[in-house]
């Protein structure tokens with residue numbers, strides 16, 4: 349008996365897809381959750397041929413955005429989503445565990461010994477989704493929420509990164525608990541101006557950079573549903589005035605462009621980080637290579653860009669905002 353597969357993650361679907369009132373196909377997938385694909389996007393995207401990486405990313409994005417619809421206006425963007433870093437994947441998983449187990453001290457049971465084969469068995473059609481029990485379904489959802497490719501990666505993010513390296517989780521056998529360090533981390537990444545639509549841009553005061561920002565950085569912010577705010581001011585003895593402080597405090601996240609290494613940008617990004625506000629770092633490509641960023645920032649991910657390729661940066665920035673879970677659907 350041939351079962352219908354999910355177009356995105358290719359796992360077998362428990363229920364057949366059906367059409368909604370707009371003619372879009374609605375899927376309920378054990379990994380991607382409930383989502384729809386507009387008829388035109390269903391036909392124009394070669395779903396059988398997309399890369400495994402693209403399947404992982406779109407599947408996890410759908411899981412994070414329940415009920416989302418893939419359309420001809422967002423399909424290119426979804427196919428080009430950047431892969432979150434390991435730290436970002438771990439943060440996403442920690443936030444998911446906190447949402448599901450919100451009480452301090454609550455036990456989280458994750459049994460790798462029993463479940464590590466489930467995902468692979470589903471892919472190989474050795475197991476049917478309707479035969480899975482609650483624990484097994486939850487296990488598949490953890491793979492999606494951590495943006496992991498498979499069980500092995502989930503185990504690494506959970507055990508090696510979150511438990512051993514960062515100590516955000518305590519682990520004994522199949523029992524996990526969020527540690528006090530984990531709760532502090534969650535405080536710093538959650539609920540920071542969650543309803544704000546403002547995004548502060550920090551960059552060196554420079555006419556060419558300003559024009560670049562107006563042409564590409566600000567449109568990327570607007571296209572993801574936010575209002576960019578940049579303050580055109582020279583730095584005065586590196587003093588950051590009250591207006592800038594107030595804007596950073598109100599921002600949902602912040603863009604820090606490190607081109608030409610302005611002290612103000614370092615200060616403003618550090619201030620935002622201290623408030624738990626996400627900072628997306630940019631830098632012009634040649635400057636990034638030499639002299640580059642100050643060493644204490646160099647371990648953070650940076651989006652490099654080129655003056656002649658502003659549209660590329662605009663697209664990359666939009667994707668970054670979306671993959672961090674900050675953008676509109």
Ligand SMILES: [Zn+2]
Nearest residue numbers: 354357377380
């Ligand atoms: Zn799926």
